Structure formats: C-alpha cells, structure tokens
Amino acid sequence: MNLKGLFTAAILSIVFILGYAQGTWVVPAAEKARKNPVASSAESISKGKNLYNTHCKSCHGDPGKNNGLPLNPKPTDPASDQYQKNTDGEMFYKITNGRGAMPSFKATLPEQDRWNIINFVRSLSKKKVADNAAEPAGQAEATEAPAVAAEVTASENDTTVATGKIRLALGFDEDSKTIYARAFRIENDKRIPTSGVPVEIAVKRYFRDLRLSEAGVLTDVNGYVSAVFPEDLPADTAGNVVIIARIPESEQEEFGMAVTQQTKTWGIKLIPHNIKDARSLWNDNHKLPLWLLFSYLAAVSGALVTFAYILSLVWKIYKIGKSSFQA
Amino acid sequence: MEENTHIPENDGEGRRDFLKKIGIFAGVGVAAAAGAVYVASDYEERKHPEGKKVRVLTADGQLVEVPESELQKIEQEELDIEDEMQRRGREGIPGKSWVMVIDLAKCRNARMCIAACQAAHQLRPDQYHINTLVMKDSEHSAPYYMPKPCYHCDNPPCVKVCPVNATFKRQDGIVLIDNLRCIGCRFCVAACPYSARIFNWFEPRDSEKYKDQPYDVELNVPQKKGTISKCLFSADRLRKGELPYCVSSCPNGVYWFGDMNEDVVVNGTTKEAVRFSQLIKDNGGYTYLEELGTKPRVFYLPPKNRIFPAPGEEQTASHS
Numbered sequence: 159m160n161l162k163g164l165f166t167a168a169i170l171s172i173v174f175i176l177g178y179a180q181g182t183w184v185v186p187a188a189e190k191a192r193k194n195p196v197a198s199s200a201e202s203i204s205k206g207k208n209l210y211n212t213h214c215k216s217c218h219g220d221p222g223k224n225n226g227l228p229l230n231p232k233p234t235d236p237a238s239d240q241y242q243k244n245t246d247g248e249m250f251y252k253i254t255n256g257r258g259a260m261p262s263f264k265a266t267l268p269e270q271d272r273w274n275i276i277n278f279v280r281s282l283s284k285k286k287v288a289d290n291a292a293e294p295a296g297q298a299e300a301t302e303a304p305a306v307a308a309e310v311t312a313s314e315n316d317t318t319v320a321t322g323k324i325r326l327a328l329g330f331d332e333d334s335k336t337i338y339a340r341a342f343r344i345e346n347d348k349r350i351p352t353s354g355v356p357v358e359i360a361v362k363r364y365f366r367d368l369r370l371s372e373a374g375v376l377t378d379v380n381g382y383v384s385a386v387f388p389e390d391l392p393a394d395t396a397g398n399v400v401i402i403a404r405i406p407e408s409e410q411e412e413f414g415m416a417v418t419q420q421t422k423t424w425g426i427k428l429i430p431h432n433i434k435d436a437r438s439l440w441n442d443n444h445k446l447p448l449w450l451l452f453s454y455l456a457a458v459s460g461a462l463v464t465f466a467y468i469l470s471l472v473w474k475i476y477k478i479g480k481s482s483f484q485a
Numbered sequence: 486m487e488e489n490t491h492i493p494e495n496d497g498e499g500r501r502d503f504l505k506k507i508g509i510f511a512g513v514g515v516a517a518a519a520g521a522v523y524v525a526s527d528y529e530e531r532k533h534p535e536g537k538k539v540r541v542l543t544a545d546g547q548l549v550e551v552p553e554s555e556l557q558k559i560e561q562e563e564l565d566i567e568d569e570m571q572r573r574g575r576e577g578i579p580g581k582s583w584v585m586v587i588d589l590a591k592c593r594n595a596r597m598c599i600a601a602c603q604a605a606h607q608l609r610p611d612q613y614h615i616n617t618l619v620m621k622d623s624e625h626s627a628p629y630y631m632p633k634p635c636y637h638c639d640n641p642p643c644v645k646v647c648p649v650n651a652t653f654k655r656q657d658g659i660v661l662i663d664n665l666r667c668i669g670c671r672f673c674v675a676a677c678p679y680s681a682r683i684f685n686w687f688e689p690r691d692s693e694k695y696k697d698q699p700y701d702v703e704l705n706v707p708q709k710k711g712t713i714s715k716c717l718f719s720a721d722r723l724r725k726g727e728l729p730y731c732v733s734s735c736p737n738g739v740y741w742f743g744d745m746n747e748d749v750v751v752n753g754t755t756k757e758a759v760r761f762s763q764l765i766k767d768n769g770g771y772t773y774l775e776e777l778g779t780k781p782r783v784f785y786l787p788p789k790n791r792i793f794p795a796p797g798e799e800q801t802a803s804h805s
Contacts, residue, residue, distance in 0.1 A: 216738070261737075363744075365726065366758040368759075391748065392746060430580065433639060434656050439645040
C-alpha cells in the first residue's frame with residue numbers, strides 16, 4: 159500500500175517533470191497571432207529549405223524522419239503533426255528567442271529569412287495533400303541571356319552526369335564574367351527548358367565548393383540560373399578555375415542528381431609562395447638567418463685564432479728559452 | 486744506449502715459426518668450417534627448395550608456413566611506410582596554406598571538439614590539444630567561451646628553441662612534432678606564449694593497444710611517454726580532403742577551416758563554404774595576442790550577437 163503510493167507518486171512526478179520540460183513553451187498571445195508577411199512561393203520555400211539545412215538540420219534532423227539529436231527537450235521534427243499545430247506566429251517567436259539548447263536566431267537571421275524557413279516548414283505538411291504540385295512558371299523573372307541562350311541550346315556535347323530527367327548546361331559571358339546554368343529535359347530529341355529547378359553554380363575548392371549563385375535559387379521560365387564570377391577569386395598558378403552547375407544534394411531526392419562542369423581561366427593566378435624559402439630562426443638548419451651563420455662562424459673562428467695565437471706564443475717562449483740556454 | 490739496440494737472433498726466428506704454424510692451422514680450420522657450412526646449407530636447400538620456412542598465425546587464426554625471406558620483406562615494407570609517413574609529414578601538402586576561424590559568438594561549451602580530438606590523438610581526459618576556456622577580460626567586460634587550439638604561428642617561438650629539430654614548420658603552415666626525435670626537454674613548452682603544448686608525464690592512454698601501430702607524425706599516434714604533443718590541425722585528415730576532427734564534430738557551427746590560397750573556409754557543422762577574407766572583414770576577425778609577433782593562423786570572430794547565453798547566465802526568453 160505504502161510502496162504502491164510511493165510508486166504512483168514517483169510516476170506522477172516524472173510525468174509532471176517531463177510535461178513541464180517539454181510542454182510549457184508559452185508564447186504571448188500577441189506573438190501567437192502574428193501573421194506571416196512573406197507569401198509562400200516556390201522561391202521562398204526553396205530559400206527556406208536552404209536555410210533550414212544550414213541552421214536547423216544539425217539538431218532537428220531531416221524533416222519527416224524524426225532523426226533529431228537526442229537532447230532534452232528533444233528537438234521536434236518540423237514535419238510532425240505536433241509541430242505543425244504551432245501557428246506561424248508561434249514558430250516565429252520560438253525561432254527568434256530560442257530556449258535551452260535551441261539558440262536564438264534574432265541576431266543571426268533577418269526576419270525575412272525566418273519567415274522563409276516557416277514557409278518551408280509549412281510546405282512539408284501541405285506536401286502530404288498535394289505532393290509536388292507544379293508551381294506556376296510565369297512567376298519567376300526571366301534572366302536576360304540572349305547570346306548565351308543560343309550557345310547553350312546549340313552546344314551538342316552535353317557533359318551532364320545525371321540520374322534523373324533533368325540535365326544541365328553551362329554558358330558563359332566572357333565580358334561580364336557571368337555564368338549561366340540552364341536546366342532542361344530531353345523529350346523527343348528536343349531540349350525543353352525547365353523552370354523551378356533548384357540549381358547552384360559553384361567554383362571547385364579543396365574541401366567544399368564555393369557557391370556563387372544565390373542560396374536556394376530556382377531556374378526561371380527559360381530554365382536559367384545565373385551568377386557573376388567574383389573579380390578577386392584566386393585560382394591555380396595558371397588562373398584555371400573549375401565551374402560547376404548542379405542540383406544541390408538536399409534536392410536530389412526530388413530532382414535526381416545532375417552535375418556538369420567546365421574550366422575557365424577567370425581566376426587570379428596564384429603566385430607560388432613557400433614560407434620555407436625564407437631564412438628564419440624557425441626554419442630548417444640549412445635555412446638559418448645569415449646573421450646567425452656569420453656570428454657563429456666569427457665566434458668559432460675567433461676562438462680558433464686565439465688558440466693558435468696562444469700556441470704561437472708558447473712556441474716563441476720555448477724557442478727563446480732554448481736560445482738563452484745555449485747562450 | 487748501445488746495449489739497447491742489440492737484438493738476439495734466435496728470439497726473432499722462434500716467433501716467426503710460431504706465427505707460421507698458427508697461420509696454417511687457422512687456414513685449414515676456416516676451409517673446413519666453410520665446407521661444413523656449404524654442405525649443411527646445400528642439404529637444407531634440397532630439403533626446402535624455397536628456403537627456410539617459418540610458421541605464423543594469420544589474422545583469421547590459421548597456422549601457415551611462410552618462407553623466412555618473405556617475412557623480412559613485410560618488415561621492410563612496414564619500415565618503408567614509417568619512412569614515407571615521416572617524409573611526407575615533414576614536407577607538408579604543397580600549395581596549401583591552412584587557416585582556421587573560430588566564431589566565439591556560437592560557442593556554448595558543448596566540448597564535442599575536445600572529445601573528438603582526444604579520441605583521435607590517443608589523449609588522456611586531462612590532456613588537451615584543444616580546450617574551451619571561460620574568458621572574462623576585465624571586471625566590466627562580458628564573459629565568453631573560447632576554444633583554444635595551437636595557433637600554428639607563422640613565426641613560431643617553439644620551433645626556434647627546439648635543440649633537436651623535433652618540432653618543425655611545414656610549407657602548408659602546420660607546426661608538427663616528431664615524437665621519435667623529441668628528447669623531452671620542454672624548451673618549446675616554455676617558449677610558447679599560448680600554452681598550446683602538453684607533455685606526456687605518464688604512460689599515454691591505451692598505450693598497449695596502440696604500441697604496434699606504425700608511428701604517424703601527422704597524427705602523433707602512438708603517443709610516447711616523456712615527449713611533447715599538441716594540436717596538429719589534423720594533418721592526416723587534411724591529406725584526405727577531410728576537415729579536422731574538432732571542426733567536423735562541432736554541433737554549433739563554431740569552426741571554419743580552409744586554405745588561405747583558395748580564400749575559402751568551410752564551416753564544420755553546416756559545410757557552408759565562404760570567402761575567408763570576406764568573413765574576417767565583415768566580422769572584425771582578429772588573432773590572439775598578435776602583438777607578440779607570432780603571426781597565428783587561427784582567427785577569432787568576436788563574441789557579438791551570440792546565439793547562446795554567456796557563461797554563467799541563465800537562459801531567459803526575452804521579448805523582442
């Protein structure tokens with residue numbers, strides 16, 4: 159009886175503690191009622207997805223897979239029904255202020271970006287209703303690329319490595335150092351430009367490639383994404399840079415893998431510079447500073463000269479002693 | 486004087502005779518021994534055409550016979566691996582100039598970097614190649630967490646004082662230690678103004694487990710008692726195109742790592758690549774105690790707009 163009572167009390171208190179830890183993130187009513195000022199567009203969702211992968215994924219995991227970090231309280235899966243119950247205002251408040259291990263993004267993410275993330279998170283639940291609904295293509299602005307457009311379409315050597323239907327082609331404007339990537343499908347031996355495809359343009363680097371295009375950008379009505387090559391980007395000793403267009407890894411599940419690359423001599427030539435060429439105290443023995451070498455040699459040779467001089471004096475004394483003895 | 490120059494005749498003859506006899510005996514003896522060895526080796530050869538065999542236990546527990554010459558070959562190969570690791574460890578990766586950026590605003594003392602580092606470099610829990618310190622510069626300044634690795638200075642005081650060339654700087658900027666050369670004098674510990682170096686006072690962690698592993702100068706494993714160790718910028722991982730242990734294990738995006746020649750650093754958590762010069766310029770990056778003229782390769786971004794509460798502060802939901 160007594161034991162049973164204790165046991166019940168223990169369970170009750172555990173439930174109470176858990177409930178307290180997880181369930182009482184109270185959001186002020188005014189914040190809760192806040193409306194999302196950013197309209198949910200393909201562009202906003204794509205940007206939000208990109209931001210989610212950068213800032214949220216390391217703890218919250220892949221949406222829908224419930225594989226967040228085992229923290230207490232556990233980071234909620236944004237695709238879960240439990241999370242989707244939050245109003246836009248509640249989500250915004252929680253992202254902005256943080257709690258416990260959840261950081262505050264007030265200083266690191268502009269309001270626009272926080273709303274973009276919320277649009278992405280909302281799109282996760284809508285997906286269940288109308289999966290992959292085609293976005294109206296006319297919304298995105300067409301990039302002006304008249305001369306290059308022809309070039310890309312005409313180029314026959316398609317170097318895309320792709321697993322899905324989407325293929326990519328690269329075009330360049332040498333004067334303005336602008337890169338155009340075009341996404342297309344091949345239907346009946348014709349290339350049909352595809353809009354709304356997330357494509358990133360990047361420059362090859364050692365660990366990860368440097369993205370030049372805007373984060374989460376989608377192809378426009380003509381299937382283009384463009385980026386300007388930075389004037390001051392270092393390249394190899396010949397000025398070669400490898401430019402890559404591809405579908406980002408996070409989007410490959412939906413669009414398949416597609417990547418194409420080309421080498422350009424747009425970068426700043428790297429002047430080979432080996433820090434070990436300079437003479438220094440910290441360098442290898444044969445690269446010692448000249449002052450050290452000369453002062454060392456001077457000290458050693460000075461000592462040797464002194465010894466020789468003393469020996470010569472001893473010799474002189476010996477000779478004088480001998481001659482005076484004979485005399 | 487005259488008496489001393491006299492040599493008795495029979496004395497010299499006797500010695501010559503004796504030496505002659507010894508010589509004949511020795512000659513016959515050597516010839517006989519050589520013959521015996523030849524006959525024996527010929528017999529052995531006929532018995533085992535491929536030479537002498539040795540029984541060894543393989544990794545999957547089978548007892549097999551292997552010619553002795555083969556065994557030596559493996560040993561030689563292992564030595565070659567160690568030589569090769571020493572050679573490339575001294576040389577470094579040509580054309581690279583490694584640099585690290587630590588964002589103090591993002592550190593919340595999760596200590597995952599420390600755990601990953603200690604696991605990789607065979608360190609005891611009380612030995613740190615990287616440590617996070619609680620900093621408070623003066624009475625009225627704000628406290629913050631500061632991860633402190635070795636700064637791999639371009640003007641390293643530690644390398645200057647080493648009497649045996651055990652610690653050295655490579656062309657890619659990394660300062661390494663060769664534990665096989667180190668004599669444990671600890672001059673470098675005294676010279677380093679950042680206290681980046683540690684000394685193996687005791688037997689290293691799990692030394693039994695690591696003792697047969699060939700020594701990798703880019704990993705400092707196996708660690709050796711009585712020698713120095715310190716942060717290596719995970720030189721072994723960089724060779725494979727991977728980010729250092731600490732950088733890739735951080736859950737909060739504190740670390741950026743990259744090549745200054747490429748002007749790109751990559752965040753260990755988000756894997757985002759950004760321009761190094763831009764990152765430093767936009768955020769007021771600095772190096773620690775740069776007035777010492779050590780030219781560190783690790784840059785800090787000031788703890789501004791921090792996303793986690795400062796050390797010792799309670800998390801409170803502030804209203805925007």
